[in-house]
Amino acid sequence: MNKFSAEDALRPRFTAAHKALALRGFVIAGVALLAAAVGFGFVAGVAQGVGYAAAVGGVVLAGLTGACCLLAAFVIRFAALVGRVLLTLALPIFLGGVVGIVVLAWIPALLYERVDGIKADHPGAAVSVAQFEAALTGNAAAARGPAYLAALALWPLQFQLTRDVLAVVGVVGFVSLVAMFGIWWERKVAGRMQSRLGPMRVGGWHGWAQSLADGLKLLQKEDIFIAGADRALFRLAPYVAFIPAMCLFIALPFSAAWVARDLEVGLIFIFAMLGVGVLGVLLAGWASNNKWSMLGAMREACQMISYEIPLGFALLVPIMTLGTLRLTAIGEAQSGGFHTWLAFANPFTFIAAIVFFVATLASCKRAPFDLPEAESELVAGYLTEYSGFRWALFFFAEYAEMFAVAALASVLFFGAWYSPLPASWGAAWADGPLWQRAVHGVLYSGPIWFVLKGFFFFFVQLWLRWTLPRIRLDQVMYACVQVLLPLTMVALLGNTLWLWLVRPGAWLAVAVNLILTAIGGLTVVAMAAIVLYGYLNRRRLVGTMAVDPLPGG
Amino acid sequence: MLTIGLTHYLVLAAALLCCGLYVMTTKRNAVGILIGAELVLNAAALNLVAFARYGAGGLDGQVATLFVIVLAAAEAAIAIAIFVNYYRVLATIDADRGDTLKG
Amino acid sequence: MTAQEVAELLIARFGTAVEAAPVEIHPGVRVTPEAWPAVARFLREEPRLSFNMLRCISGLDLHPEPQIELVYDLIAMRAPTAADGLWSNGGELAVRIRVARDGGSVPSVWDVWRAAEWHEREAYDLLGVGFDGHPDLRRILCPDDWVGHPLRKDYEFPKEYQGIPSAAAAAEGEGGCGASG
Amino acid sequence: MTRGWLYRLPLPALLAASALAADGAAAPAADPGKAVAFYLVAAVTVGSALGCAIATNIVRMAMCLLGTLGGVALLYFLMSATFLGVIQLIVYAGGTLIVIVFGVMLTSRAYGVKLRPRPVEVLAALVVCGALLVGLVAVLLRTDWPAAPAGGAAEGTVAALGGSLLSVYLVPFELASVLLLAVMIGAAYLAQPALPTAGDGAGPEE
């Protein structure tokens, strides 16, 4: 007989003893850290001479950690109370969080600008803290006064290393947010398309904290390894899938100035990272020791290798048109308003835009190309044996990739971070006071437009997923080799001829541009009209029928 | 030590080369031998780029590396095709068994 | 064609191997096991009969008689003649075959009606009737290592299966009556 | 949790390093950040190569190769050859490696026997490769390489590369494309399933 016992299975994993232990641990750690911070600060105050900056850093770090520990202890002790407060204030917290994130994202940009300004006044290797203080107070002589602390905080920002670290932190944070928001949003969209509500419970307002709760749940899940699985590769696979998805965002420009690394080869860097991510899936399928996983991995490899070719060809069209691989340059070229967007430049870029979108669907394993994880055929494909955190990593990777390719589509073909209005109209406000720049950011160009466009294409992906059935493998290959590939070749050749023969500003170019712009505009208007119609008739369209319960029924 | 120069890259490439050679000589799996060959090619390409960066060759080293990468890809594709055929005929991927000189 | 007419036709063709079985509201013919494959083929291929669909094979345990009766329910689906394309009912028939309870077997008719393949496996599984010439005569509903044939009247429910005590054993332990029928 | 951290460690480091290293502009000669990045990436590269040599499982070897290829790509980034780095990632990591893994999966049984080398072979290979390494390093350290010209080509590398490919290196470029075409045809020919003969292909239909 096996050793399974029901008592073991039913025993809660976290008991009251665990809770008490955690409470005590957090209180002790918090108090100790706070004491250390105070003590350290005292010592540092006495011996001001050496390592003052380091001392301040230590004090701040220890103090913050200690405070966090005490906060954690508080949450554990008064969990019920905290929960109630969170639930009542869910919407304000959510909205506050959104505003906070926006502000948080703005602050570094403003700080960098200030630092760069100060740096410009002091040519040379590095600007000292004293010089910063002097620049902040306006006095030539540094006095180690109250402005000293601010100067101390600004000082590291002049180095590229610090900015890189901040950028990586920002990217990781943004990817996590995108994934969590994307999962929640997908469930809401799916729900609304299916006359359901989607998540409604966790967090109060429309279940906004559902992803958070899911994440917590996944973290607590048991880490299961399959007998006969290659453990090391099984562990490695989610990271191999996740890290390239993260790296995509390093080269992705949110705006001309908002890019972690403005790579000269940004476009093909993203292309490369999309290709490397497949290895994680392949590895997961191989290491799982499960035939369904293996089949899923083979499908993914097959599909990805095939669709890289039309994807690459479609990328060549904007590259050829603009003569650059730098994403910011590609974006800048489309600043002149709606009609200058690359998709509307000529018929071939239009085709390339469509092919690009379809090929990215395939490369992100989204419906109707979700064969690698087709649950009605392969159980869950390469994800079959994964659970908990590793599974969540695959999901994070998938949603991050989805947003990245959606955003890439907008950068390449749909005006990047520019609004439909020509950027030249708002040029005067771009360098004005803060409020003017804020308005400019909303109206003309900026990360807001970029994120909006990204999420629009993200939404189209969701829309397709919840509408279409899944294609069969041979049909996927057929669509790639016999439809998309010839189409991209035509687009490439046609674009070459167009660039060679049609002079910019010629009547043909203008007419075609106008027609394509009209098509694009009409599409958007039609979609808006559908949305409006759906909203106005939202009671009728969901297909509900009011049936009163019968008496005694 | 903190100034990275040509020598650093050359030593690194030498280490890669030796690893690749070791892999090529000891592995009996044909795909393993291919992996060894890729390591050796990478070592060579690294040398080329290092010379282009720190030597006086300008971009020539980079162009040469580009060709190396292309050739390596072609080699891998053809090698894998041969291995699949080999496996089909001999039912093994052990390179030592391919000594019959017939299909 | 009524069951009576079918019986007459069959008796004319096969003689004593077939006799009419005018069971009330379920009429048909009784066939000896030896003649059954020929009769089956005749039933299916004779244009006047063309019983092309085997609906069901039911086994009746005649315990305490040492016999099991197999009832093959056939129906003749006639291809449409009218313009509306509707198929019509060309007659229903119940063919009865008796076999010995212990070790008895009937020739398989899976090659006459492919539907028989699973129905015969079921009869084999639940009643223990053998079918000669069946391509794949294994248990179908019960596990391969199950003991006994549940639909026999003298079947005793096993006390345990693969180390798992059964409901029958539990009921006995409580002093109640066993669930075996 | 036996060796998990080993596999987890290099990857965030790679991420950070790629962010650090992907610097388009030529850096001043003595940059401690760059030095640290170099040593980190070099460690990953050589470590993965060693892993390749040590591993017996062919899929693990392929994964170690991924580490090496990625490391070399990062080294290209460090040397301001960003285009080459990205090409290395696309062609090697995204293309060749997947082909290799595909080949592994096509040609190895899930429960196949491991092909191990004989100890004598290992010993001989170790001695030869070790001697070669020592010799090479000794020679490299003693050689006085010509001094590096300041900076090197950085900005506009892609355009410059493209220009030279279509002017100075036009013939090799065209040869390479012909070679690729030949490889495509050859690989397709080699791997095609044999034409069905009379006895083969007929399924077990009755």
Place this chain on the structure above:
Amino acid sequence: MRGKRVSGAERNRQGMEDKLLQGRPDVLVEVDRDRAGGGLRTEEMLVNMGPQHPSTHGVLRLMLRIDGELVLECTPHIGYLHRCAEKIGENVTPVQFIPITDRLDYLAAMINNHGYSLAVEKLLGMEVPERGRYIRVIMSELNRIASHLVSFGAYGLDMGAFTPFVYAFREREYILDLFEQVCGARLTYSYLSIGGATQDLPEGFPERLAQFLDYFEPKIAEYNNLLSFNQIFVKRTAGVGVISAADAIAWGLTGPCLRGSGVKWDLRKCVPYDIYDRFEFDIPVGLPGGVGGAPREAVVGDSWNRYYVRILEMQQSVRILRQCLQQLPSGDFRAKVPRVLKLPAKETYLEVEGGRGQVGYLVVGDGKAVPRRVKIRGPSFCNLSIASHVCRNVLIADIAAIIGSIDVVMGEVDR
């Protein structure tokens, strides 16, 4: 390398059988094809699809022998839900057996109740009052719609379309509400019983049913727009898993599977039982490509036609229900049934047109209150038996398409 060479298919078949007997089906089977033939040396795998697999609709287990994505052979293994309902039938009275019939085809429980009641009544020679007969037809047709809705939705799910499933369940919910108002249960109704129905229809039921029919009928067009004529769906299902009319009859297929193969055969029309001869309705059959609105790719007997027959049948059921509502008489809903039923020593076999095909009951009495033998013909059982014949040399994705279009309910297969 190996001693004697046996033909690959031979050896593999033997190997598979051996492995099956050892109870270790998931072992790799290496195939050594004849080298002279020069076939690609690939590894054929045996994989278990089910009994816990999302697209096998319950606890069906399919043993697939695959070569890459190609399924060479598919062997169904059933019995995971076997409860020996027939044995139970021999131990309880007919009235007590009604709840067991609910659990056979649990998606169309009313029709099972209906069939068993009819069989027992035929044995007893009992007459059911007019109103009771109409109630039975209403319930059977309503349940047929509910059952086809599940089939439609689940088939969409098999094809990777999630939304139709929810749409189908939205409408089914209203039917279940109606059933709940009638008998309090939402899945296993036990509402139709020997002699008629257990209760009369609640007040206002006909109005609500009419309301539902008005609401439901336009929805069918919505399903067609969303799924039936979706190009991807058509490409996935049309021409896949073609069953010829001759095969369908030989394997004993009934219901939508038979009609999908172009055989216009429906017990309600061809061998009318109860009061079905009083209604006007059509029998939809499988359509060849391009005819009657069918897509060009369609072939008679393919998965798409089996699916589409169900959609059309829902429309016909709505027609029947409307006629029922017009004709619904007042009066008794149930015949006088004695407290203790003694079954006469007779035997009867009766089939009704269920959700998935012809549900047959053989009931043998011997003068006692419990029958001597109850035999149930589950249509899914017969329909499933053709799976191994059809699922040959198809892709894995087609397995989901074919099994989904055959639409089995394992409660009925395993009984």
